[in-house]
Amino acid sequence: METFRISVLVSGNGSNLQCIIDAVEDGRIANSKIVGVISSSENAYALERARQHEIPAAAVTKYEYADMRDRMDAILKILDGEHPDLIVLAGYLSILPAKVVEKYRGRIINIHPALLPKFGGKDFYGIHVHEAVLAAGEKESGATVHYVDEGVDTGKIILQEKVPVLPGDDPQTLRERVLEIEHKILPEAIAMIEKARH
Numbered sequence: 667m668e669t670f671r672i673s674v675l676v677s678g679n680g681s682n683l684q685c686i687i688d689a690v691e692d693g694r695i696a697n698s699k700i701v702g703v704i705s706s707s708e709n710a711y712a713l714e715r716a717r718q719h720e721i722p723a724a725a726v727t728k729y730e731y732a733d734m735r736d737r738m739d740a741i742l743k744i745l746d747g748e749h750p751d752l753i754v755l756a757g758y759l760s761i762l763p764a765k766v767v768e769k770y771r772g773r774i775i776n777i778h779p780a781l782l783p784k785f786g787g788k789d790f791y792g793i794h795v796h797e798a799v800l801a802a803g804e805k806e807s808g809a810t811v812h813y814v815d816e817g818v819d820t821g822k823i824i825l826q827e828k829v830p831v832l833p834g835d836d837p838q839t840l841r842e843r844v845l846e847i848e849h850k851i852l853p854e855a856i857a858m859i860e861k862a863r864h
């Protein structure tokens with residue numbers, strides 16, 4: 667069976683990346699290899715996590731590539747060299763250029779810290795998602811893994827799991843509860859996709 671090649675795009679701490687690394691290493695994601703990590707930020711700890719596991723890692727930042735087209739070409743050059751079967755946006759805070767979405771349509775997934783289609787879109791990222799959920803008085807939140815299309819957080823949903831919003835929650839306590847679910851469903855979704863290709 668061909669090894670399932672996974673490229674991961676990150677921006678920050680990389681806790682979601684770490685869960686994928688662990689799941690590949692312990693076999694929960696079978697027959698797979700993380701072939702590369704691309705970060706939108708030079709000092710993302712996610713890059714360090716990749717290096718600790720001898721995964722090729724590179725930063726493609728808007729400082730180095732001010733022009734979106736140059737940044738897109740740099741990302742495409744790296745991805746094309748990795749020949750990924752799946753591209754995972756794991757805490758990736760830049761918008762993927764349309765040309766990348768076009769070229770890898772159906773093979774890009776994203777983890778979003780809310781129950782899409784609610785609380786998704788351009789302004790809903792990081793802590794802002796949880797602020798909005800609390801401000802709306804929601805009784806539950808959760809995380810969603812979905813395919814990436816030209817929109818922001820609009821692609822077909824693959825997996826979703828709920829968590830309660832508890833009395834006394836603030837954005838940080840809710841963010842932590844949702845992050846735990848992200849760490850559960852992202853590896854599960856990747857394992858499902860890997861199994862479905864046989």
Ligand code: GRF
Nearest residue numbers: 678679680681682683757779
């Ligand atoms: C997570 O909440 C993820 O949903 C969001 O970025 C946050 C940080 O993720 N997209 P990570 O720890 O860098 O994986």
